[in-house]
Amino acid sequence: MTSNRIQRARRQELVRLMVQAMQDMGYSQSAVTLEKESGFPLESAAVAKFRDGVLKGDWTLVESLFPTLELDQNKDVVVVRFLIRQQKYLELLETRHIKKALIVLRNELAPLDFNSERLHSLSSFMMCSNAEDLRRRAEWDGAKGTSRQKLLAEIQKYISPSIMVPEHRLETLLEQATTLQRISCLYHNSSEYISLYSNHVCDRSQFPSVTTHIFRHHSDEVWYVAFSNNGKFLASASRDKTAIIWSLETWDKVHVLSDHTDCVSFLSWSPDDTKIITCGQDNVLKLWSVESGSCLSTMKKHEEPVTACAWLPDGKWFISGSQDKNTYLWNLDGTTIHKWPGARIADLAINKEGTRMVAICHDNKIHIYDLITKKEEATMEENAKLTSICLSSDCKYALVNLSTKEIHLWDIDERRIVRKYLGQKQGKFVIRSCFGGIDQGFIVSGSEDSKIYVWHREHADLIETLSGHKGAVNSVNWSPVNPYMFASAGDDNTIRMLVLFN
Incomplete structure (x- = not known):
């Protein structure tokens, strides 16, 4: 096709799209006029x-x-x-x-x-x-x-579509254009309107890279950290046999949860933030009151270390996974409602609807369970040891850390890997990663080389390597309410709070 024919075809397409858009916006007479003047009917x-x-x-x-x-x-x-x-x-x-x-x-x-x-x-x-x-x-x-x-x-x-133009086609194209600009921006972390008048670019100042607070009360390695759902508190789990609740308003500890007899490896906030479950290497789970810091109950069912726990969205049930090849569904009085046997759980997560559980196991597999039928829905195989899993906010994707210095992004419904993130150091320890930023456009992970690694989610480009910790960074967690804040926990016994440079 010659350049003149291409130009004419493009002009015709543009006019037809403009006519349709005018009709959609209620400018019917203008649309008719454009059709007549151009000679291109919709x-x-x-x-x-x-x-x-x-x-x-x-x-x-x-x-x-x-x-x-x-x-x-x-x-x-x-x-x-x-x-x-x-x-x-x-x-x-x-x-x-x-x-x-x-x-x-x-x-x-x-x-x-x-x-x-x-x-x-x-x-x-x-x-x-x-x-x-x-x-x-x-x-x-x-x-x-x-x-x-x-x-x-x-x-x-x-x-x-050349015969019958799809509905709202120009609006769709404009939305695609702004989406492309957003995902092409390496540091995009803003909710501001993306104008069509110029190319959209965010600079590094949009990314939280400055440590403003360091929590130092733990006396041994900090293995896990998690924000409360309302973003007002932080909780950490440590090898020193305690979990600590921290206030992000006073920047001080609120309660030290110190009833475990061995290392605390994991914790989970209840949906309403009134309770916390902790678990660890003493084979038990403990339910705590956030207000008083007192232990409400202790669940003794597992026979080996409890590696993970997660609440169902109604706050009446929770699930625990262990190395003893049993996964239990509990109610608040400590009664087990259901047991899934057979898999040595390394980590697990539950979707927002409470209908699906995704667990990683020591058999290098990702297991998906239907929580309504209580049956296993699917299994996805990996090629190395898996250490952690995190679900995206829409629960369509799972982020999985591997001991081979890779992080894989899985499409859960399509059962396939869609991205691989490379660069962090991992081999011996449990290292955790998370989604972060507005629209969860960043992937953040700890690392055994004492650094925090950050990738652009869509392009898998490594955009930041943040220093500060003096030992392995075991866990990172992004604030659920502040897109400009995340926390990291490490073997140097500290938790660091990172925010925007101001």
Whole structure:
């Protein structure tokens, strides 16, 4: 294609997108004027009739216009006919024209010989007692709802976009442009509006890289650190057999939780931040009151060190994992409700809905459990020892540290690795990582070389290596309410708070 033809094609596309955008914004007269002046209509008269026919339910007209849509005669025509006749059938049932609906089912839908399972479901709707029952069972909101708009959107998947421009296309392109600018910005950590007038770039000052506070009360290595859900407190677990709750308002310790008889390796805040569970190498879990700092109960069921624990979102249940090959579901009075046997748990996490648990085990596998059915849903294999897991805020991704100096980002639903982050030092110890920043655009990890490593999530580029600790950095955790603050814990017995440079 010559450059002149390319320019003309691009001009035509731009005009059509502008016409559609004007119509979407209510500037109908301006849209008509632009079509006339440019000579580029948004769509042909036949396509406009087709669109109008779908929205008005004129199914005879709609099918008569098929030749104008340039559909694939061998495949797409059948699918689109099925979608249209399905809508026609459901609308007849909704208005209680049962005989006419039966004719459509037998004479129009069945002869298409398409999707027999769906056809069987459609036939079962003949037994619906009324229109409300039909809409409920069919998960369909009726002719006066949004079903015709949804049908049109579904049909458009089979029509060339050059024939029928997808809805709100210019708005979609602009959103894609701003998204690309955001993910291309290595230090993006701002919620400010991204303008289309200039290229978007954040500098290093948007990243929290300055240590403002160091907590020093622990007398031995600090293995884990976690913010409260409201971001007002921090809790740390240590080899010195204690866990400490710290105030981020007074920058001082609030309570020292000192009832364990061996190292405390992990802890978890309750959803309402009124309680904390701690666990460790004395094989027990302890439930604490955040307000008083007193131990409310001790759970003794595991026979080996308890490596991880996590709350369900209702705050009435929690789960613990151990090296004894047992994972337990508990209630608040210390009763075990369920046991998953067989896996030596290294770490675990629960999604926000409380429907899924993701656990890493000493068999180098990631196990996914359905918490409704209590059954294992899937297993994903890694090629090295796994030390920690962290779920993204949307719970679609899992961040996993490996002993081979790698961190892998897994797409949980697709069961595949989508990113690998390299550079940190890890081999002997349990090192933890987390998501951070606005939109969780950063990946942050501790390291055995006393540094904190930071990567751009999308590009996997190493953008920061932060010093300060005097021993291995075991755990990092990002504030759930402040995108410009995170904490790190290390073998130098300290917790460091990092914020923006000011």
